[in-house]
Amino acid sequence: MRVVKSVQSKVCVDGSLMKEYMLDEPLTPAFLLFLRLFGTVREYPHMKRPYFSFEQEYFISIKGFSGDTSVEVRYKKEFADLTADYFYLLLYYYREGGTAKMQEIVSSIREKMKTRLPAPERPVH
């Protein structure tokens, strides 16, 4: 699964950056299973279209419909520089089967995040 193009972007109420991506193939249940390794996936299969959301605290959130070729990705304002490529990396390591490598990248980003967060808010892993 690859990004074909970034359709639009806007700044959200909380200052986070939202981008809509067009993908070269539909989002699959297998990809949602892969996402579960990195954050919380909520699925609503009984909607008119099967809606899902993915939330990885401090990283990104994703909204979309299973079977669709577009997703909305939101980058948290505070760490947008660290997570700018994160969605692309998720797609790449899902495609290439590199779960362990992706988890290494997550750990690396979290280490950098720690230096910016006040002590009580630092992510635990």
Next chain:
Amino acid sequence: MAEHREAGELPLIYLNNAATSWPKPPEVLTEVARCLQTPFFERGRSTTAGATDYPSAARDALADLLHAEEPGHFIFTGSATDSLNLLIHGFVKKEKAPFHAITTELEHNSVLRPLHTLEGEGRLSLSMVPFQDGYVTLHEIKKAIRPETRLVVMTHGSNVLGSLQNVRPVAEYCASNEIFLIVDGAQTAGQIPINLSEIPAGAFVFTGHKALFGLPGIGGFYLQDPETVASTRQGGTGTDSHTPAHPQDMPQKFEAGTPNYPGIASLLAGIRFIEHQGQDAITNKCRSLAALFTSELKKSPEIILYTPAPDLPVISFNIGGLDNDEAGYILANAYNIVTRTGLHCAPLVHDRIDGGKGCVRVSFSHFTTPTECRTAAEAVREVAEGAGR
């Protein structure tokens, strides 16, 4: 098996009219095209025969629609935000600072931010009046009054709760106590009958691109007494050009530079459309749509309705189990229904109603049909049901 239809193939249902009305009446589009097809009529300058003096015609039309006595006291600006900035900063420039100002928790950032900016600069002190069940009362405003209170800024209609504020007693109180009252009519001008001859407010602000059916980029205000506010912009007016001082006659005092002729033409055509349809008819149709929509939403316990009986066609809600942003996303992408999500630039309202998280807002116009209204209500209920399973 029923054929699956993507949201983009469904007919668009536009329910974001409290932000910008759409569609515009055909007459508005025609008038804007006509305006652009001929050279503009420019005050004080040579022009072509037969060109329409859009600014004067629109001032007359506004005076008729809003029952104001002095058409020349209508000032054109770029928006309601522009008007509020001009009035608030202009009043502070004229008034001996620092003084005390009052506003309300219902306000849009177009009111809150200029006032907070001036408060931060030490130009005024600010009191915030709370609302109860969507309404701000004169009683609460009186509780905030101090001897040095000189300014009150309040909305005529909440852009989140759809509650119409009873501004007349506030205006009467302010008028009799030498307090300048600015009423923000962004959500009410063109939406409900307004009689400014019975509301002695210092200034009434409107915008063209909402219920007045004009283009974005045109707004304005009506100022009772031009002496109460100083001009904050100076420039060309086409009159008295040899004088370095900016003219103090109305409307030139507050209008420097080339007017937004296409925007004013759209406003004029929008007002004529309202008069042709009848203001009461528009008001009543939109209220019945709001009543229909809220009655449908009340059937779903998963829907948290913040406006059970709105005065204006503005309805705000959340769906249990979904962020407002998610609900808006699903409505847009699965049903082709345009709503508005988030804080609606009125953060203090949300602090009171939804913990500051924001909500989904739908808002109707004269062009919304009962069928669209029912379809949208069914869609919201369907999303709520899907979120609860």
